[in-house]
Amino acid sequence: MGINRGRILRLLLNLVLVWFFTFRLAAQEVRIGLFDDQSAKTIVFHCVGGSYHAYGDSEFYREINIGELIYVSLMDGKLLLMDGELHWGAFNRLEIKEAASGSNFRLKLVDPAWDPRQYPGSLEINLFHGTIQLINKLPLDEYLAGVVETESGSTAGSEFFKAQAILCRSYAIKNWDKHPGQNFNLCDNTHCQAYHGASEANPIIHDAVLATHGLVLADQSSSIVSAIFHSNSGGETQRASDVWNSGEEYLQAVLDPFSLGQRNAQWEKSISLSHWKEYLRQKCQSDISKLNDDQLLILQDHRKKFFILGNDSIRLADIRNDLMLRSAFFSMERLNDSILIRGKGYGHGVGMSQEGAMEMASQGFSASDILRFYFFNVQIIEIDDIPVSGLPDGFK
Ligand SMILES: [Zn+2]
Structure with a gap:
């Protein structure tokens, strides 16, 4: 009996621990700043699933059901809210909370204009440095x-x-x-x-x-x-x-x-030889005019870190950024007055x-x-x- 009771207690304890950790992780919420770099001035919130409760400055304002729209504009330092029935209010902060699980909404930035995107979870709308701050909590x-x-x-x-x-x-x-x-x-x-x-x-x-x-x-x-x-x-x-x-x-x-x-896996781009020479002149300390054109070409069988030219070395990752290339893994071929860049891969190549x-x-x-x-x-x-x-x- 004693052993059985001990086993049962351990089993119960394990179940409680599993429940606790599962619940804690499942409940983990994240706050995502939406369009943070866009200085939003007018947005539209559109309920497309479930239902929402809107709070203005922490006071319950109204319910928002499927198909209903809420317009929010920045005006005189306040968030001006207007719904489809032309009711309106002015607030410092709005919270549009998910009222039924699995609710989702469509968010459209009107000013500046962006295509609408659909989100799960809730939306917080704050005044932040003179613009509308949008936070998706999910x-x-x-x-x-x-x-x-x-x-x-x-x-x-x-x-x-x-x-x-x-x-x-x-x-x-x-x-x-x-x-x-x-x-x-x-x-x-x-x-x-x-x-x-x-x-x-x-x-x-x-x-x-x-x-x-x-x-x-x-x-x-x-x-x-x-x-x-x-x-x-x-x-x-x-x-x-x-x-x-x-x-x-x-x-x-x-x-x-x-x-x-x-x-x-592969890409190509052409640049003019004169453009490349000008770039190298800006990047190099040494005089590149003494070198013949073919010595100025980058060749990579395997990825290298630097392009070495005389006493100068230029990081290939910098050349990629400066010339807006798809990757830093490329070789050059001279075709008369132009350079054909044959590249491999897309992105920084790490990880x-x-x-x-x-x-x-x-x-x-x-x-x-x-x-x-x-x-x-x-x-x-x-x-x-x-x-x-x-x-x-x-x-x-
Ligand atoms: Zn960031």
Whole structure:
């Protein structure tokens, strides 16, 4: 009896712990700043699913049901709200809270004009430095489904989406406090992670996010990694320290045959020889006029960090940015007065190649295989296994 009672007690304790952690993670909400760089002056909120309760300066204002619109404009330092029945009010702060779970709304910026985007969760509208600040408050996993779709589209294998979901979750948690003093955790553009609203009811993406619920990518000391990815490596990834002044050990160069033959594996661009010479004259200390034209050409069989010209060295990542090239992995060929640039890959080349990872998934590799291929010596672990000291203040 004693043993049985002990077993039952342990089982109950385990159930309570599982419930507690599951509930805590499921309840984890994230605050996303929408159109933070747009200085919004007029917006339209359109309820397209469920229902909402609007609060003006914390007082209940009205219910918003499917099909109903709310217009909000900035006027005389107040948020001027007007609904479809021409009722209006002026507030310092508006909160449009989800009144039924699974509600969603369409948000349209009228001034400046943007196409509408659809979001799950609630919307906060604040006055912030003379503009309308928009904050989407929603469960972390729903945000991640939207990010995965925005960052990688909706046509790939499930193991790819799982790998991408783990990376996006790792990024979100590691950068939880990236906007201090702005009242939200992350913005919706590439400064943080691109988030253009709800994943469009794509079941594969939702399942991938749920299947990896609570999982992040960590190094051997259980610190969350910098979850870096790009579109296509062109056949080999690049060491982080070759692109930025950071040297994460897990971001090494790997030979990546999976990216070859994919959509963004190759590109070409022409520039004039005179333009290139002018660029080099600006960048180099030494006199390049003594060199013949062919000595000015960049050749890369494998990715290099610098283009060396006499005593000068120019970082290839800088040349990529300056010339607005798709990648820093390219070679040049002179054709009379012009230079043909033949490039490989798309993006900075560090971390996971999305197209390579999609190909790995289609060949039967798992999300874990994919992440361990692109990141050196990493582990996939639960957020709860990250030491509290390794989590951002706001996330603890
Ligand atoms: Zn940001």
